[in-house]
Amino acid sequence: MSDGLQISEIFLSLQGESRTVGCPTVFVRLTGCPLRCRYCDTAYAFTGGTPLTLDAIVDQVKAYGVPHVCVTGGEPLAQPNSLSLLTALCDGGHQVSLETSGALDIAPVDPRVVKVMDIKTPSSGEIHSNRWKNLDHLAPDDQVKFVLCNRDDYLWSSGIVRTHDLARRAEILFSPVHGRLPPRDLAEWILADRLPVRFQIQLHKWLWNDARGR
16 A cells, blocks of 8 residues: 555454563554464464555554554565554554564664564574574664474574574563463473573463454
8 A cells, every 4th residue: 555554453452472461552463474484373464454544543543542552463564654654653652562573674663663573483484584684773672582383493592592692682582382382391491591581472372362353
């Protein structure tokens, strides 16, 4: 769209991940993604959606009456107008986060936005999509997320954390794939290695399973 975005859904829920986990948050899910991660839980956002102007999106977000807003996907940055949306939401006084795959350039993102950026692990099938230059554009308030399916993913991710000294660049999140990697196993590995990361689980899945709009 020349003056808006293709939107999969806009809804209010509790933030299930990241530093603001548990906080009431408006989610703006954009349609489309160039990646096809094997564990993707939002494949319904690959296509379809509804075209909305930036003003219409901001108005819907404002109507929920909460400060936290998460722009997600799909891959939000696949739609160029997402950058304008992020700025508009910040200008509206919201606390804005962006969930991004790490495959597209994050440099143009408004500096007021907290970037929650994936680094794709081997089990994702998209390890080749990691844009390593993005590490140079992380701010201390940003977060880097590793989604782990097994022990091999953990060992690979631990190596990346250490090689790139990621804990000095941003907060690091390790998340087990729901139903694939037992959370206790991941917790024990992190403790054994004294790894400087934050363990997290997807709170929304424990509360509502995979229900859309929650």
